[in-house]
Amino acid sequence: MATANKKDTMLRVDNLVKHFPIYRGLFQKQVGAVRAVDDISFDIKRGETLGLVGESGCGKSTTGRAILQLYRPTSGKVDFDGVDLVHLKGEELRRTRRKMQMIFQDPYASLNPRMTVGAIIGEPLIVHNLASGKEVEDRVKQLLELVKLNPAFSSRYPHEFSGGQRQRIGVARALSLQPSFIVCDEPISALDVSIQAQVVNLLEELQEQFNLTYLFIAHDLSMVRHISTRVAVMYLGVMVELADRAGLYESPLHPYTKALLSAVPIPDPIAESSRKRMILEGDVPSPANPPSGCRFRTRCPIAEKLCAESRPEFREVTPGHFVACHLVK
Numbered sequence: 337m338a339t340a341n342k343k344d345t346m347l348r349v350d351n352l353v354k355h356f357p358i359y360r361g362l363f364q365k366q367v368g369a370v371r372a373v374d375d376i377s378f379d380i381k382r383g384e385t386l387g388l389v390g391e392s393g394c395g396k397s398t399t400g401r402a403i404l405q406l407y408r409p410t411s412g413k414v415d416f417d418g419v420d421l422v423h424l425k426g427e428e429l430r431r432t433r434r435k436m437q438m439i440f441q442d443p444y445a446s447l448n449p450r451m452t453v454g455a456i457i458g459e460p461l462i463v464h465n466l467a468s469g470k471e472v473e474d475r476v477k478q479l480l481e482l483v484k485l486n487p488a489f490s491s492r493y494p495h496e497f498s499g500g501q502r503q504r505i506g507v508a509r510a511l512s513l514q515p516s517f518i519v520c521d522e523p524i525s526a527l528d529v530s531i532q533a534q535v536v537n538l539l540e541e542l543q544e545q546f547n548l549t550y551l552f553i554a555h556d557l558s559m560v561r562h563i564s565t566r567v568a569v570m571y572l573g574v575m576v577e578l579a580d581r582a583g584l585y586e587s588p589l590h591p592y593t594k595a596l597l598s599a600v601p602i603p604d605p606i607a608e609s610s611r612k613r614m615i616l617e618g619d620v621p622s623p624a625n626p627p628s629g630c631r632f633r634t635r636c637p638i639a640e641k642l643c644a645e646s647r648p649e650f651r652e653v654t655p656g657h658f659v660a661c662h663l664v665k
């Protein structure tokens with residue numbers, strides 16, 4: 337069936353690049369660029385959660401923002417439901433944006449402290465002219481119920497809530513325009529461990545109820561294991577591996593993924609006792625001046641001469657398992 341095929345891919349990212357210019361001196365001459373995202377390609381399937389993992393500064397948030405056009409890409413294509421977002425402007429972009437929302441890491445900084453919870457959640461509806469007056473009030477109450485908060489809370493202010501509750505308010509706001517795709521940018525990293533699972537469970541329930549598609553960003557692999565359908569690993573502006581959950585956790589191929597996984601404790605005590613931790617030597621190089629060839633070569637335990645000479649292609653080595661490494665056969 338044609339619709340079954342269409343169901344597969346919701347978002348296709350091709351050769352996405354986002355560089356931030358660096359200016360210096362009296363005349364603010366451009367002296368270089370931070371290569372935050374440097375030519376990445378992948379897709380996100382309808383209804384899935386794609387986990388996106390990597391160390392601080394590797395370009396995860398920039399990827400999320402460039403997909404949503406909150407940062408305009410330097411080059412590349414972002415295709416959302418058959419629409420090329422990079423070239424959309426004005427009203428068309430505004431309308432398409434309703435379908436794509438973002439949930440932020442810091443539930444303290446991302447909510448305006450001077451607005452009531454009702455105003456925060458209802459604001460997108462008013463800005464997009466989708467409701468007014470009593471309609472907004474009713475919708476806000478519904479949204480609060482959806483995220484399991486008391487609807488009577490709508491007249492309170494963000495400071496009256498705990499971190500977990502504030503993150504629920506952020507989720508309610510993101511849902512107000514009935515999006516189909518949400519970038520969850522480290523939504524649980526700032527929360528207590530005891531609260532993290534509650535927020536993850538809520539996101540999963542909402543995904544099921546509204547057939548939502550998620551890009552779920554986190555800095556370590558243990559955080560996305562439970563929620564992800566597939567997982568992508570980034571290093572210094574590039575994607576190094578992408579596979580379904582079982583493929584990535586059970587048969588990682590890239591040396592960087594292997595190193596990250598070696599730091600994740602295994603629940604089985606026998607396996608845990610024989611876990612060998614791989615410590616990566618050295619610091620992450622600057623994205624303003626990345627190494628030639630393979631970006632990971634300055635820290636890779638098995639690097640060879642070729643690794644400095646050419647950039648490994650991000651290729652599909654077994655169906656659905658992509659990796660960028662010269663030495664993976």
Ligand SMILES: Nc1ncnc2c1ncn2[C@@H]1O[C@H](COP(=O)(O)OP(=O)(O)OP(=O)(O)O)[C@@H](O)[C@H]1O
Pocket residue numbers: 356370371372390391392393394395396397398399555623
């Ligand atoms: N608006 C900006 N202007 C200039 N440089 C930026 C901007 N946003 C991000 N960068 C730089 O781009 C690189 C990637 O940043 P990004 O925020 O995407 O990383 P991240 O993987 O989300 O990190 P974290 O885990 O710390 O959130 C970093 O070197 C960062 O300093």
Ligand code: SF4
Pocket residue numbers: 590591592630631632633634636637638639640643648660661662663664
């Ligand atoms: S291409 Fe070379 S440096 Fe890069 S991950 Fe593979 S072996 Fe290591």
Ligand SMILES: [Mg+2]
Pocket residue numbers: 396397398521
């Ligand atoms: Mg980030």
